Amino acid sequence: MINKLVEEIKKxxxxxxxxxxxxxxxxxxxxxxxxxxxxxxxxAGAAEAxxxxxxxxxxxxxxxxxxxxxxxxxxxxFGVEGLMAFQKTVQYCREKGLIVIxxxxxxxxxxxxxxxxxxxxxxxxxxSKTYAPFDEDFATVNPYLGxxxxxxxxxxxxxxxxxxxxxxxTSNPSSGEFQDRLIGQEPLYEIVGKQVxxxxxxxxxxxxxxxxxxxxxxxxxxxxxLRDLMPKxxxxxxxxxxxxxxxxxxVHFFDKDGLGAIVNSSRGIIAAWQKxxxxxxxxxxxxxxxxxxAVLDMKEDIANAVL
Amino acid sequence: MINKLVEEIKKxxxxxxxxxxxxxxxxxxxxxxxxxxxxxxxxAGAAEAxxxxxxxxxxxxxxxxxxxxxxxxxxxxFGVEGLMAFQKTVQYCREKGLIVIxxxxxxxxxxxxxxxxxxxxxxxxxxSKTYAPFDEDFATVNPYLGxxxxxxxxxxxxxxxxxxxxxxxTSNPSSGEFQDRLIGQEPLYEIVGKQVxxxxxxxxxxxxxxxxxxxxxxxxxxxxxLRDLMPKxxxxxxxxxxxxxxxxxxVHFFDKDGLGAIVNSSRGIIAAWQKxxxxxxxxxxxxxxxxxxAVLDMKEDIANAVL
Numbered sequence: 245m246i247n248k249l250v251e252e253i254k255k256x257x258x259x260x261x262x263x264x265x266x267x268x269x270x271x272x273x274x275x276x277x278x279x280x281x282x283x284x285x286x287x288a289g290a291a292e293a294x295x296x297x298x299x300x301x302x303x304x305x306x307x308x309x310x311x312x313x314x315x316x317x318x319x320x321x322f323g324v325e326g327l328m329a330f331q332k333t334v335q336y337c338r339e340k341g342l343i344v345i346x347x348x349x350x351x352x353x354x355x356x357x358x359x360x361x362x363x364x365x366x367x368x369x370x371x372s373k374t375y376a377p378f379d380e381d382f383a384t385v386n387p388y389l390g391x392x393x394x395x396x397x398x399x400x401x402x403x404x405x406x407x408x409x410x411x412x413x414t415s416n417p418s419s420g421e422f423q424d425r426l427i428g429q430e431p432l433y434e435i436v437g438k439q440v441x442x443x444x445x446x447x448x449x450x451x452x453x454x455x456x457x458x459x460x461x462x463x464x465x466x467x468x469x470l471r472d473l474m475p476k477x478x479x480x481x482x483x484x485x486x487x488x489x490x491x492x493x494x495v496h497f498f499d500k501d502g503l504g505a506i507v508n509s510s511r512g513i514i515a516a517w518q519k520x521x522x523x524x525x526x527x528x529x530x531x532x533x534x535x536x537x538a539v540l541d542m543k544e545d546i547a548n549a550v551l
Numbered sequence: 552m553i554n555k556l557v558e559e560i561k562k563x564x565x566x567x568x569x570x571x572x573x574x575x576x577x578x579x580x581x582x583x584x585x586x587x588x589x590x591x592x593x594x595a596g597a598a599e600a601x602x603x604x605x606x607x608x609x610x611x612x613x614x615x616x617x618x619x620x621x622x623x624x625x626x627x628x629f630g631v632e633g634l635m636a637f638q639k640t641v642q643y644c645r646e647k648g649l650i651v652i653x654x655x656x657x658x659x660x661x662x663x664x665x666x667x668x669x670x671x672x673x674x675x676x677x678x679s680k681t682y683a684p685f686d687e688d689f690a691t692v693n694p695y696l697g698x699x700x701x702x703x704x705x706x707x708x709x710x711x712x713x714x715x716x717x718x719x720x721t722s723n724p725s726s727g728e729f730q731d732r733l734i735g736q737e738p739l740y741e742i743v744g745k746q747v748x749x750x751x752x753x754x755x756x757x758x759x760x761x762x763x764x765x766x767x768x769x770x771x772x773x774x775x776x777l778r779d780l781m782p783k784x785x786x787x788x789x790x791x792x793x794x795x796x797x798x799x800x801x802v803h804f805f806d807k808d809g810l811g812a813i814v815n816s817s818r819g820i821i822a823a824w825q826k827x828x829x830x831x832x833x834x835x836x837x838x839x840x841x842x843x844x845a846v847l848d849m850k851e852d853i854a855n856a857v858l
Contacts, residue, residue: 265663268677276678285678317663321670322677323684324638327631351693352656353723356572356624363628370575370629371583371592377630386658388695389721390728414696416660421697425742427732432739435732 245381245406246449246456246478249343250503252310258543259502259550261345261480262305262535263510264298264333265315270515271297272528287325294319295329297531301514302337304532305539311343311381313480313508334380345480346380349411351393358396365408366400382407384458384480387436391443398447398455407454407478410440412470415460415483433466434473441474452478452504461493461507468496471504479505485512485542491549498550507546513538552688552713553756553763553785556650557810559617565850566809566857568652568787569612569842570817571605571640572622577822578604579835598632601625604838605640608821609647611839612846618650618688620787620815641687652787653687656718658700665703672715673707689714691765691787694743698750705754705762714761714785719744719777722767722790740773741780748781759785759811768800768814775803778811786812792819792849798856805857814853820845 253259268276268290276293283289302312314337319330337344350360364383367374385397385408397408413423413433423433437457444453453476459467461483471479479497484490484507497505516522516538517531526534560566575583575597583600590596609619621644626637644651657667671690674681692704692715704715720730720740730740744764751760760783766774768790778786786804791797791814804812823829823845824838833841 267662280678285680287675287677287682287684290675290677315659315663315666317657317659317666317670321666321675321684323670323675323682324631324634326670326684327634331631349657349659349693350624352622352624353721355574356622359622359624359628363624363630363633368594368597368628368630370594370597371587373592375594375630377594377628377633386656386693386695388693388718388729389723390725390730392723392725411695414660416696416699418697418699421746422695422739422743423697425734425739427734427739432729432732432734436729439728 245343246452246454249310249478249506250452252343253503253506256308256310257547258309259498259506259546260309260539260542261311261313261506261508262301262309262513262539263313263315263347263508264301264514265318265510266294266297266514267318268293270511270518272517272531274529287322290322291325291329294322294326295332298333299336300532301535302340302342304536306340306342308536308539308543309342311345311506312337313345313347315347315510331378334378338379343382344380345382345384345409346378347384349384349386351386351389353389354392354396357393361397361400365397365406366404382409384409384411386411387439394443398443401454402447407456409456409458409480410436410443412437412440412457413459413463413466415462419460434469437470437473440477444474444476448476452476456480458482459497462488464493464496471496471499481505481507485509491545494546495549502550509542513542552650553759553761556617556785556813557759559650560810560813563615563617564854565616566805566813566853567616567846567849568618568620568813568815569608569616569820569846570620570622570654570789570815571608571821572625572817573601573604573821574625575600577818577825579824579838581836594629594632597629598636601629601633602636602639606643607839608842609644609649611843613647613649615843615846615850616649618652618813619644620652620654622654622817638685641685645686650689651687652689652691652716653685654691656691656693658693658696660696661699661703664700668704668707672704672713673711689716691716691718693718694746701750705750708761709754714763716763716765716787717743717747717750719747719764720766720770720773722769726767741776744777744780747784751781751783755783759783763787765789766804769795771800771803778803778806788812788814792816798852801853802856809857816849820849
């Protein structure tokens with residue numbers, strides 16, 4: 245799947261992933277209205293609105309980007325009904341040829357991490373049958389529990405030719421609270437980064453590993469160091485756009501050939517219709533066109549900075 | 552809710568939580584057979600088997616323990632259907648007067664952590680209505696992203712009078728890989744522990760905080776240090792029983808009055824019918840009685856060591 249990701253990035257000339265993190269506030273009124281008319285102001289109504297919103301977005305951008313990254317929390321907040329919308333979204337994106345990165349940030353001890361890996365990337369056995377419940381292509385993984393928590397994901401990745409992105413240095417303001425603590429001369433995120441490199445070498449694709457890393461666009465200097473420490477890891481870069489990261493901040497996350505990183509934007513794309521410079525050009529009904537315009541602008545911003 | 556937890560621990564004389572982490576292998580054949588006859592060898596069939604298994608366990612132990620801890624991964628592996636069984640289990644346990652600790656180990660950046668907090672502990676707004684999708688009483692939280700990831704849970708806990716247990720030192724063999732790294736003279740888990748103490752002081756119940764900690768029974772010496780560093784934090788102690796922790800290892804997790812910690816056992820209780828010394832005394836049909844016997848033995852083991 246990492247090989248396919250690289251191929252699609254090249255083909256679409258877009259190291260860009262669209263974060264499908266729908267908040268009800270981002271969804272134009274005509275969509276929520278219709279969903280609530282059909283299902284009431286219920287969890288099922290919210291889930292329907294989320295799904296219809298996503299479908300419109302995906303239809304508008306699928307030919308321009310290699311991947312999407314649904315953030316499962318935004319679905320889980322609506323309970324089981326929300327998770328049905330997550331599942332439907334994953335399936336629809338895959339049908340459209342998009343690579344799906346499940347932003348699930350799971351991580352637990354051995355057998356429990358295995359259950360997450362099976363549920364999200366692999367197949368679960370029920371009697372004589374097997375099922376792929378959520379069936380994302382990649383998942384994000386929290387490393388705090390160490391190798392026990394990550395290896396079960398790697399085992400499933402090996403079987404299924406799928407991949408993970410391990411949290412190394414996250415994009416949020418307080419990520420340094422623990423991640424930047426110095427172990428001798430090295431911050432914790434470098435120790436984690438080295439471990440990602442070691443894990444990754446056990447599971448190589450053609451030029452990059454099935455084990456990638458998450459490093460926030462908001463910390464470009466750290467991105468530079470981590471790029472060197474993890475030469476085989478694809479870096480998933482959140483924090484572009486709404487969180488403050490700019491194209492020029494991204495240069496050091498990439499390798500010289502413009503590969504090695506994929507940049508996520510969520511709000512900046514999916515809620516573009518509510519924001520400058522798009523809100524004057526696009527009506528709420530045309531939210532998906534606004535998202536497409538934001539994707540094209542983001543591609544250009546990154547290409548100017550990186551390629 | 553932390554006050555209620557303390558009260559129930561006293562009333563039932565049991566600092567014990569039953570981990571509802573059902574693997575299909577733990578479920579007696581008569582239950583899976585019936586579920587598969589009704590729903591086929593499907594995800595819905597697996598979920599039904601899990602739910603019926605849980606129901607039997609809960610009915611057999613609810614008068615003996617204050618709390619249960621369903622591990623959501625074991626449900627999530629069966630997709631949406633599995634999560635329905637999780638939801639049903641949470642609801643049933645609450646009806647039986649049990650406190651429910653959702654072992655979800657979530658943790659993300661700001662708005663995303665808020666979505667998890669809302670979905671699991673709080674209420675989500677849909678139009679003019681609100682819903683409590685999963686409605687656990689406590690949730691476990693991963694601290695790797697720092698305060699941004701934890702504070703949204705604390706906000707919801709304050710509103711709802713619910714609580715969290717933050718992962719500090721986990722019970723698994725490789726937990727030391729990052730958690731034991733020395734920052735100056737202090738291991739990372741102590742830094743996290745001090746932060747748990749600081750977070751906790753912002754959200755106090757009567758004698759303990761709404762912010763607790765997870766510290767594995769498998770690391771008793773570290774438990775001793777952490778008990779002192781976080782005097783107001785209730786400690787959720789996994790790793791007893793099947794993972795190797797014994798009653799005598801637990802002494803230092805508790806305060807002098809026998810409060811301050813609650814010990815989880817999962818496999819050791821819910822799969823007792825498959826294990827010595829219970830398997831000769833209980834048939835598969837009596838798996839719930841075996842679980843009850845294991846709970847009583849665990850209570851005695853802990854009481855002998857601690858009280």
